[in-house]
Amino acid sequence: MSREDFLVELGCQELPPKALNDLSEAFARGIESGLAAASLRHGKIHRYGAPRRLAVRVDSLISQQPEREERIDGPPLSIAFDSNGLPTAAAQGFANKCGASLNQLDKSGSKLCFSRRIPGQSSRELLPAIVEAALAALPIPKRMRWGARREEFVRPTEWLLMLYGEQVIDCCILGQQAGALSYGHRFHHPQAVSVQRPASYLDDLRRAHVLADFAERRRLIERRCQALAEAEGGRAIMPPGLLDEVTALVEWPVPLVCSFEERFLAVPQEALIMTMQDNQKYFCLLDAQGKLLPRFIAVANLESKDAAQIIAGNEKVVRPRLADAEFFFNQDQKYPLQDLNARLAQVVFQAQLGSLQDKAARLAKLSRYIAEGLDLCPEQAERAGLLAKADLVSEMVGEFPAMQGIAGYYYAHRSGEDEAVALAIKEQYLPAGPSSPVPASILGAVLALAERIDTLVGIFAIGQLPSGSKDPYGLRRAALGVLRILIEKKIDLDLPAVLNTAAALYAEKVATDGVAAQVSEFILDRLRAYYEDQGIDFAAYQAVRVLEPVSPYDFNLRVRAVQEFRQLPQAAALAAANKRVHNLLSKSDEKRTGKVEAHYFELPAEFSLFAAIGKAQQAITPLVSARNYSEVLLCLARLDGVVNGFFEVVLVNAENAKIRANRHALLGQLRALFLKVADISLLG
Incomplete structure (x- = not known):
């Protein structure tokens, strides 16, 4: 063929x-x-x-x-032929339907069949x-x-x-x-x-001056732009989305270096970059220190005999855009950042939850509470919370919404605020997505936590919970942000206590009974998806979840340790043993978990397990205090042999009530050891 x-x-x-x-x-x-x-x-x-x-x-x-065979099933043979073996009307009708004679039909099975070869088109x-x-x-x-x-x-x-x-x-x-x-x-x-x-x-x-291959054009644009940028002593900022869009705009790309007046560099460079990228599809240039150069690269769609005219045209077009950013920035400089806070009273955060000024007041108090728990400067945290939303009423953010936080950082600097406060204002919206970094500064992390927790508690209090794919307030993203900040920044925070404090701050606005617990459940539920994305088994998450750790950071340390434990050869047997212990104790009438009395032991296996538990308790106590949960589980994994030996020879539910109760107490101590980290019985 x-x-x-x-x-x-x-x-x-x-x-x-x-x-x-x-x-x-x-x-x-x-x-x-x-x-x-x-x-x-x-x-x-x-x-x-x-x-x-x-x-x-x-x-x-x-x-x-290719030629193919088509097989058509007909009526059962019992219907196609009568008692004398003669074809019935059903058989003849099937043959006519297939355009075949009765002799061409297949009678070897339970039904009449017709097969034919169909030539390919x-x-x-x-x-x-x-x-x-x-x-x-x-x-x-x-x-x-x-x-x-x-x-x-x-x-x-x-x-x-x-x-x-x-x-x-x-x-x-x-x-x-x-x-x-x-x-x-x-x-x-x-x-x-x-x-x-x-x-x-x-x-x-x-x-014919057309590069039809999208990937080829993209590589060419990226290579030529970076070469031009290096010649100007910088590097081109080329976000993948913008590079794709520019590639889709041209058939014959010709990158050209253009410039703008250096006076515009007094404007926050993020605003200049945004307007050049979003509105004009230009590639901006940064120097070795990450500072914006007064240059940009425009990608023309033709080779001009007079490229200077194209360059001049692009420079003429971008000038009003940059002048707008400059104007808004200069307008905002007329007032210190604190003065903008008064305008927040006119901006609604949520109809039932008050204004942005109300939110800023709550953020100040909640940030202070979190900072005090982490031995940070409470005054700085309170100040960052109070000024966190001030830039939302600025001219700059009104024109460039993506400048929220960033504008506040510059304005806080110009208003004489501490660097830590200014940086926290900038970082409060991090992480902005699953792949976005968390705040680099600890004060920024505190403010980012307060911002998300305040929103979560408030929206839950008015009953606007996410439903299906609908999440207008981005609560799932906010919950995941809380978890990522606490885990990645290694912040050991009593989350229920913070949530209760946040709920109390809403007491004058809405009823908050039970809201803190509801939000806590919602946040911890997000951990399941967080771990799934990292390839961590659900069983490891569930084994820790039942212990209800109050600190997501501590929760994460336990889950990682359990995930490692699952790879050990003893893990399956110990999980099964823990499950057996759990079942025995849960069905016990005595419910005895008190002191184990050695004089009730009847078998050497009981003495062995008792001694092993005592030795393990001494070994793991400092490890638990240090939260070295991986080492705790390694120590407990060494109990594998003695635990299995115990169950092989010892009848736990002995007829003698005192002996039975003593054995239950012994197993209760064994189970308590493992519960120092997680409920291992759930791994089976």
């Missing part, structure tokens, strides 16, 4: 840049899926995407489906429907029509190229008749481009 390469390119008006890469991937996946469903074997699939085209090339596609016949289905399945939120046409797509289509080998596939898709023509760069080569064969597609378009 022969093989040829297949190529499809759909040309259209400029595609949405943020969606281009996803559309390209989905188009390739759709064609791959269609080929698989049609049993059309092939080689590698290549996807291409540029502002005015989506294309897919399939290497070594077979020319025809040619790939050229099947490909139009496969391409059409792949285009129809693209993730396009809103499709559009154009002109008088009834076809719908993300943008108006302009041409269709479909080749199998060197042959055009005759079809019409989305109003375009397939041919062997593509089109080059809108300005450098607006004429049609004849594509002779799929393998020449990239080179044919490259000669």
Whole structure:
């Protein structure tokens, strides 16, 4: 069976840049899926995407489906033939349906069957429907029509190229008749481009000033921009999302270095970077110290004979944007940060929970409480909490919402606040997501905790809990943020106590009975997903959860230790033994866990276990105090032999009540040892 390469390119008006890469991937996946469903074997699939085209090339596609056998079941033989073995109307009807004679039917089974060989269709016949289905399945939120046409797509289509080998596939898709023509760069080569064969597609378009391969354009832009940045004594900031978007905006990228007035560097550089990245799609330059240089890189979509004009045009466009940021910054400098706090009274945090000024007052008190528990400066924590939301009413944050916290950091500095207070204001929104870092400073961590806990308690108090996929206040994210800060910053905090304090601060606004416990459960529930993402077994989490540690940091130390313990060869046997002990004690009427009296021992195994428990207690007491839970469990793992030996020869539920009670007390001591870390019985 022969093989040829297949190529499809759909040309259209400029595609949405943020969606281009996803559309390209989905188009390739759709064609791959269609080929698989049609049993059309092939080689590698290549996807291409540029502002005015989506294309897919399939290497070594077979020319025809393989022949296949179709088997059709008919009526049971008992119905198809009468008692004399003669065919009934049911048998004749089945034969007619299959277009066969009775002699061609298979009578070897319990039913009449008909088998036939079906020749495969040619790939050229099947490909139009496969391409059409792949285009129809693209993730396009809103499709559009154009002109008088009834076809719908993300943008108006302009041409269709479909080749199998060197042959055009005759079809019409989305109003375009397939041919062997593509089109080059809108300005450098607006004429049609004849594509002779799929393998020449990239080179044919490259000669027409189009780099159709998205990945190739992306690498070229990144490489050239960094080279230009190094020549300017800096490095280019190239966030992946922005790099993808710029790649999707150009067919023939030409990066150019532009500049802006140095006076704008007096504005917080984050605001300048945001406006250049978000509004103009420029790449900013930083020096070796991370300071913004008065340079940026614009990526043009053509090679100009007079590049200076393009540079001047970009500089002219960016100047008003930077001037706006400068204006807002200067306006905010007229007032110290503390004065902005008065405006917070006019901004609602939540209708039932009061204003942002109310929230700032609670943050001040809660931050102070947390800081006192951690032996930090309570005055600094209180000050950071009081000023935490002041920048939300600034001109800068009003224009650039992503500057919240960052603007407050600069304004706190200019107002003479302590560096620790200013940094805490900046870090209060960290972590901003699952991969975002936690606050670097301890005061920033305190404020970030207070901010999230205040929101969690308040929203729970008014009954606005997350439901299904709905979480308008981001409570799940806030809970995970609390956990990450406590765990990653190694902050040993009594979480229920902090939650109770936060609830008390709302007492004048809403009823908070039972809210602290509810929020605590909600936060600890998030730990399950946190550990799942890290490959930690649910059983390890559950074994610690039943002990209800008040400190998430301590909770984490225990879980890590249990996870390590599970890898030990003795773990399974000790888990089973703990489960057996738990079951015995839970069914015991005596419920005795008091002093063990050696004179009630009858067997050497009882003496051995008693001695081993005493020795283990001495060994693990300092380890528990130091929270070295891994070493605690290693010590307990050495009890494996003596515990198994005990159960092999000792009947725990002896007939003698005193002996039975003494053995229960002994097992109670054994179980208490393991409960110093976790309920190991749940690991079985």
